[in-house]
Structure formats: structure tokens, C-alpha cells
Amino acid sequence: MAISTEKLTHILQSFVTSTTDIQGAAVVTPDGLPLAASLPGSMDEERVSAMSAAMLSLGDRIGSELARGGIDRIYVEGDKGYGILTSCGEDAVFLVLADKAAKQGLLLLEIKRTLSELKAVLM
Amino acid sequence: MEIMRLVVTGPVGAGKSTFIRSVSEIEVVDTDRRATDEALLIKKRTTVAFDFGRLQFGPDMALHLYGTPGQSRFDFMWDILIQKAHAYILLVAAHRPHEFREARRIMMFMQQRSPVPMIIGLTHTDCPNAWDAANIALALGYPNPNRRPPLVTVNANETASVAQAVIALVQHTWSGSLATT
Numbered sequence: 001m002a003i004s005t006e007k008l009t010h011i012l013q014s015f016v017t018s019t020t021d022i023q024g025a026a027v028v029t030p031d032g033l034p035l036a037a038s039l040p041g042s043m044d045e046e047r048v049s050a051m052s053a054a055m056l057s058l059g060d061r062i063g064s065e066l067a068r069g070g071i072d073r074i075y076v077e078g079d080k081g082y083g084i085l086t087s088c089g090e091d092a093v094f095l096v097l098a099d100k101a102a103k104q105g106l107l108l109l110e111i112k113r114t115l116s117e118l119k120a121v122l123m
Numbered sequence: 124m125e126i127m128r129l130v131v132t133g134p135v136g137a138g139k140s141t142f143i144r145s146v147s148e149i150e151v152v153d154t155d156r157r158a159t160d161e162a163l164l165i166k167k168r169t170t171v172a173f174d175f176g177r178l179q180f181g182p183d184m185a186l187h188l189y190g191t192p193g194q195s196r197f198d199f200m201w202d203i204l205i206q207k208a209h210a211y212i213l214l215v216a217a218h219r220p221h222e223f224r225e226a227r228r229i230m231m232f233m234q235q236r237s238p239v240p241m242i243i244g245l246t247h248t249d250c251p252n253a254w255d256a257a258n259i260a261l262a263l264g265y266p267n268p269n270r271r272p273p274l275v276t277v278n279a280n281e282t283a284s285v286a287q288a289v290i291a292l293v294q295h296t297w298s299g300s301l302a303t304t
Contacts, residue, residue: 030171031158031169032156032171032194047196047199050171050194050199051199053171054154054192054197054199054200055172058172060154061152061153
């Protein structure tokens with residue numbers, strides 16, 4: 001079955017709008033192409049996708065070479081907020097951009113929930 | 124121990140990852156992922172962050188080789204890698220003339236950000252329909268053979284051939300630094 005971009009976009013949009021302090025989200029291929037995105041207007045989808053893929057691949061590499069095992073998640077913590085990359089099965093990477101005010105526990109739960117929704121569409 | 128950082132760049136499928144794998148003494152740190160874009164026409168996997176290899180060059184110098192991704196959506200990686208480079212080699216597949224423009228674009232990108240020496244490496248020169256060096260130089264914007272970066276032919280699969288190219292790059296870098304001092 002073909003992957004429905006509309007469904008993916010819909011999931012991302014409702015994730016971004018219904019979760020407080022989330023500013024954007026995207027699902028990209030492991031080689032850095034956009035599948036679906038709901039991002040702040042100033043951000044270029046293609047660039048965001050490429051960066052996500054580069055970061056996750058390096059994280060994977062650190063996991064294997066520095067004996068950290070398989071990588072579930074990569075955090076980028078800045079003074080203005082978080083960028084969280086989560087691997088979403090073989091064929092996708094899930095990026096979430098959150099505000100500094102975001103509650104981490106809530107964030108992780110929401111990411112987990114959305115991940116399973118995304119996976120259902122991607123399978 | 125002196126470290127010289129060399130960047131290997133060029134369009135998709137020019138042979139950047141293969142180049143580094145051929146000469147690295149350590150197991151190459153690669154970040155390739157299954158390709159889903161136009162790279163798929165040429166190969167199955169594509170670099171998404173960088174390749175890293177190391178080569179001992181004489182008793183007190185180590186070469187660190189960094190290979191860039193080929194696609195322009197990864198130009199932030201081009202930028203990161205070229206900032207710290209001492210020199211770079213632009214690999215161009217001689218039998219894919221439609222990519223010469225992309226190669227030139229990458230070269231311009233690098234030249235705008237860094238004044239370090241560069242050479243051009245022609246790969247796939249044994250393929251049918253490969254262009255000759257003079258015409259490729261022309262296509263890359265160097266009509267005058269006396270005023271262009273050194274051009275070498277490389278078989279990225281052959282260690283000896285890649286080593287020759289690396290030596291040419293290091294020599295070019297040294298001759299440049301002698302000329303300016």
C-alpha cells in the first residue's frame with residue numbers, strides 16, 4: 001500500500017497543534033528527504049530533513065562505535081528549546097522541535113504516542 | 124604529529140566514499156543510508172553526513188580524509204567540513220557530463236567559503252563516453268590550461284591510484300604555502 005502523505009501530515013499537524021510548547025515536527029527518510037512536515041514558516045523543509053538524517057546517522061555511528069548500542073533518540077538542547085530526533089522504523093526519522101518551556105515527560109509520552117500513529121501509516 | 128585535513132567532494136556517485144575507503148588505514152567512519160532519491164539511479168546507498176578515513180603520511184604527518192555528501196540538500200555539511208580543511212579534491216565522473224554543472228556549483232560553494240588549495244580528480248575515465256580532461260576543465264570553467272587547478276585521473280577503486288591523487292593534493296598544498304611565504 002502506498003504511504004499516505006496526507007495522513008502523515010495530518011498526524012503531524014494535530015501533534016503540533018494539540019501539544020503545548022511544540023513548535024514543529026517532520027517525518028523524513030533516512031537519506032534526508034521530506035515525507036511530511038509541519039514546521040515554522042521560516043524553516044525550509046528540505047534543509048530540515050537533510051539535517052535530521054545527518055544527525056541521526058552520526059548518532060547511530062556513535063552508538064555502534066562507542067558501544068552505546070542502538071540509538072533510540074537524539075536530543076539537541078539549546079537555550080531556546082529542544083530538537084529531538086527519534087528513529088521511526090527502517091524508513092523514517094521523526095523530528096520534533098519544542099520550546100524551552102516544554103515538560104520533558106509529557107514531550108516523551110507525546111512523541112511515543114505519535115510515533116506509533118506514524119508507524120501505522122508507514123507500515 | 125601534524126594533522127592535515129583533506130576534504131573529498133563532488134557530485135553524487137563521483138566516487139568520494141570509495142576514494143576514502145581505498146586509502147584509509149582505519150575502518151572508515153561512514154554514514155551511508157539507503158538512497159531514495161535520484162542517487163538510486165547510480166547506487167544503492169548514499170552518504171548523509173560524512174565519511175572519515177585516516178592515512179599516515181610520513182613519520183610525523185597524518186592525513187584526515189573527510190568525504191562530503193553529494194546532494195546539495197546537505198550543503199550545511201559541505202560548509203562544516205570545508206571550514207576546517209587544509210585542502211580539498213573535487214571528484215568529477217568523466218562520463219556523466221550532465222553533472223559537470225553540479226560539480227562546478229560545489230566548487231564555487233567551496234571557493235566562496237575557503238581559499239584553501241584544491242585539485243580536480245577525474246573518475247570513471249575508463250567508461251565509454253568519458254570526456255577528456257581538457258574538455259572537462261573547460262566545462263568546469265577553466266579555458267586556460269595554464270591557469271587552472273591541477274587535474275588528475277583517479278580510479279577510486281584502486282589504492283595506488285587514490286594514493287597518487289592524495290600525494291598530488293598534498294604536494295599542491297605545500298607548493299602553494301611555499302609560494303605565499
